[in-house]
Amino acid sequence: MKMTIHKEGYTSLAICILFIFVLNAVIQFYFPAAYVLKWIIYILSFLLFATILQFFRSPSISINKDEKQVLCPADGKVVVIEKTMEREYLKDVRIQVSVFMSPVNVHINRNPISGVVKYFKYNPGKYLVAWHPKSSTENERTTVVIENKSGVAILFRQIAGAMARRIVWYVKEGDVVEQGEQFGFIKFGSRVDVFLPLESEIKVELGQVVKGGLTVLAELP
Numbered sequence: 014m015k016m017t018i019h020k021e022g023y024t025s026l027a028i029c030i031l032f033i034f035v036l037n038a039v040i041q042f043y044f045p046a047a048y049v050l051k052w053i054i055y056i057l058s059f060l061l062f063a064t065i066l067q068f069f070r071s072p073s074i075s076i077n078k079d080e081k082q083v084l085c086p087a088d089g090k091v092v093v094i095e096k097t098m099e100r101e102y103l104k105d106v107r108i109q110v111s112v113f114m115s116p117v118n119v120h121i122n123r124n125p126i127s128g129v130v131k132y133f134k135y136n137p138g139k140y141l142v143a144w145h146p147k148s149s150t151e152n153e154r155t156t157v158v159i160e161n162k163s164g165v166a167i168l169f170r171q172i173a174g175a176m177a178r179r180i181v182w183y184v185k186e187g188d189v190v191e192q193g194e195q196f197g198f199i200k201f202g203s204r205v206d207v208f209l210p211l212e213s214e215i216k217v218e219l220g221q222v223v224k225g226g227l228t229v230l231a232e233l234p
Contacts, residue, residue, distance in 0.1 A: 019121060021181055021198045022069025029065045033058040068200075070119060074226050076193030080161060083125045083213070084193055085228040086169055087205040088118040091221045099208045102132050102158055103168055107208035108215065110230055112223055114203055122197040123226040124159060125207060126167050130188040132158035135180075155182050155197065159190060165233055168208040171199055193226040210234060 018026065040047070040054050076084070093111035098104075114120060134156045153173040160166045171180050182197040184190060199205075209215075212234035217223060223230075 017071045017073070018066065019069045019071035019198065021120075021200065022065065025069065025200075026065055029062060033062060067117065068120065071121060072119060074193075074224075076226050078127065078192045080127070080163070081233050082229045083167060083207065083209060083231045083233060084123065085112060085217075085223040085225050085230050086122050086125050086196075086207060087112050087114050087199075087223075087225045088121075089114040089205075089223060091217050091219055091223060092204075093206070094215060094217070094219055096211070097208075099168060101134075101156055101168075103166065103208060106211060107168070108211060108213055108231075109206055109208055110215065110217065111204055111206045114199060114205070119225065120199050121195055121225060122171060122199065122205060124184075124190045124192055124194050124196050125169060125230065126159055126161050126165075127190065127192040128159040128161035130157060130184050130186050130190060131160045131166060132156065132168075133182075133184060133186050135182070153180060155180055157182075157184060157196065163233075165210060170206045171197055172204045172206060173199065 037054060037058060040051055044050055089112040091110065092113045093109055095109055096106055097109045099107045099109075136154050136156070155171045156168065157170070158166050158168045171182065173180055179200040180197065181200070184196045190196065207230060209231050210233065213231040215231050216229045217231075
């Protein structure tokens with residue numbers, strides 16, 4: 014699998030490299046004989062650089078598009094599967110499937126279906142931990158609705174958490190999007206909620222580890 018660095022990580026990676034360079038230069042200049050200290054700084058610098066690299070890694074994947082399937086929008090773990098009232102746009106009862114993204118997951122978000130973006134809204138908010146019951150409605154978030162050519166609408170949300178305080182999106186109302194394409198990025202993890210028709214056949218289980226653009230969340234009616 015080919016691995017690259019996502020464009021959202023370029024600035025963070027540049028800052029990290031500059032910080033490591035300055036820190037090591039200062040240690041070398043002021044403490045040239047402090048070999049133990051220098052090795053500690055070297056190790057910490059390497060760990061910091063490796064951490065930033067893994068945060069922003071962007072693996073290439075092969076998408077198997079299927080109009081009847083809803084693909085997982087993010088890497089992570091399934092933490093919610095329940096019926097709930099969606100009050101922002103759909104205003105009816107749906108099956109909510111939520112995927113929690115930890116700091117070690119790939120942070121790219123992908124379109125679960127192909128279609129037209131019928132609705133998009135960014136909502137500023139709080140930074141509750143991502144598994145908090147109110148994070149879906151009170152945290153900083155985006156809401157996207159895609160309608161496929163059969164007229165089925167799928168709503169999904171990027172939700173910031175206590176650690177993730179930067180949501181990035183690449184879509185707007187009226188866009189025609191393809192299943193599996195990137196629609197956004199959440200820096201340092203958090204959560205994505207997907208709201209499915211009640212007749213959908215759920216293909217995942219609570220606690221299951223899933224992959225964005227690869228795992229099938231549900232079969233549409």
